[in-house]
Amino acid sequence: MAGLATSIENQIKKLRERGMVLDIEEDKIIEILLDIGYYRLGFYWHPFEIDADHNFAEGTKLSTVIDLYYLDVDLRYLLIKYINRLELNFRTNLIYWASMRYDPNAIWYTDPTIMEQEYLKDIKSHYNKNFKKKNIQISKHHAKYPDDRYAPCWKTFEYYTFGSIVKVYEHIIDQDVRKEICLQYAIKKPERLQNFLDTLVFVRNSCAHSGVIFDLHIDEGVSGVPGVKFNNDYSHSLDSAIKALLYLMDNISSNRKNELEKKLVKLLDKFADNGVIKDIVEKKLGYHYDN
Incomplete structure (x- = not known):
């Protein structure tokens, strides 16, 4: 047993x-x-x-273990707040730039000339009767326009998870559209933005499901963040994901980026006098206390 x-x-x-x-x-x-x-x-x-x-x-000491636990809890709450801010911004950019390119096709996300087949094969199972029924604006749309098979992307995507939104971006065929969107974050290659987003979807989901964050391992690893060095050159830790988030936030709002940095420092500085947790924070999160 x-x-x-x-x-x-x-x-x-x-x-x-x-x-x-x-x-x-x-x-x-x-x-x-x-x-x-x-x-x-x-x-x-x-x-x-x-x-x-x-x-x-x-x-x-058990008290040290409990302190580490609550550090993790506070870190989760902090990160999910700013990842949600990124999610909203990215959804808006995806809707705007793709809709401008494919106007007047408001349901471009269902078009086989625009989206890869790998994505389209899941549309019917996702956009089903239950999806229409449980999401009020989608339900209202189909009540008003009974002949419409799908609602416009700006209505539909409001009910998509962050991961689902990122998958839409991933499967747009036209690389020029993907580039237009990634340039909004001062990133030239769609693959790099895709990597950042996939990473932060993983972190967001870990936070939402109360996963262990301080010791998080990111299998794929984070692509290099322009002008930023990862802790111990290791791209698979939470440290690298946080740096990717800060980079993206800086291109959304420098105030929000600075706010996140200050809150991270404030949180981690609580343990400046706790040698055991201080050591874990430095090794796992790459945060170095002033000696």
């Missing part, structure tokens, strides 16, 4: 046996374990494990 359920009392006992310093009152520990969960907290005490038996480095 892969594993057995363990009582809260045994969970606490196991942590103590593995060398965790339980520097929090037991009632609070019970509350934490019932709230967050033993397994989930394991992602946050993993950096402190020293062997295959999951023993902890000497002096590892």
Whole structure:
């Protein structure tokens, strides 16, 4: 059997046996374990494990693990706010530039001369009766125009996820349209913008589903950000994704970009006096504290 359920009392006992310093009152520990969960907290005490038996480095405190957990929570909330800002801007640019090019075809996203077949084969399954029914403006459109098979892109895309919007961009056949859009972000090659967007969709989804962010691994890796150096030249970490986000935000609103930077600094500076978390932040996020 892969594993057995363990009582809260045994969970606490196991942590103590593995060398965790339980520097929090037991009632609070019970509350934490019932709230967050033993397994989930394991992602946050993993950096402190020293062997295959999951023993902890000497002096590892439960309070430090909890601090790391809440750093991750705050980081998720912060990033999703600004990624949502990017999502709105990108949706607007996609709708505007593509619609201007293909005017008066308001449903260009369904046109086989405009979109790749790989994308079009999924349209019917996505844009179905349920989609029309649950999205009020789409429902109203089809009630008013019963002969229309699809609603205009500016109505339809309001109900697309960030990932779905990025897939539309990915599958536009005309590279000149894709270039026009990526130039709005001071990027010359559509492939680079595509990489940034795919990365940030992944980060956004991880944030939305309460994924572990501080230790996030991005399989594809982030394309080079103009004028920016990644932490340890490693393009697969959250650090590289944040730098891609900052670059895009700077081309949307320098004020929003500066705002995000300041909030990141404020968040990470909370741990300037916590040597253990400070070390994790520097290694994982590439943020270096002033000594």
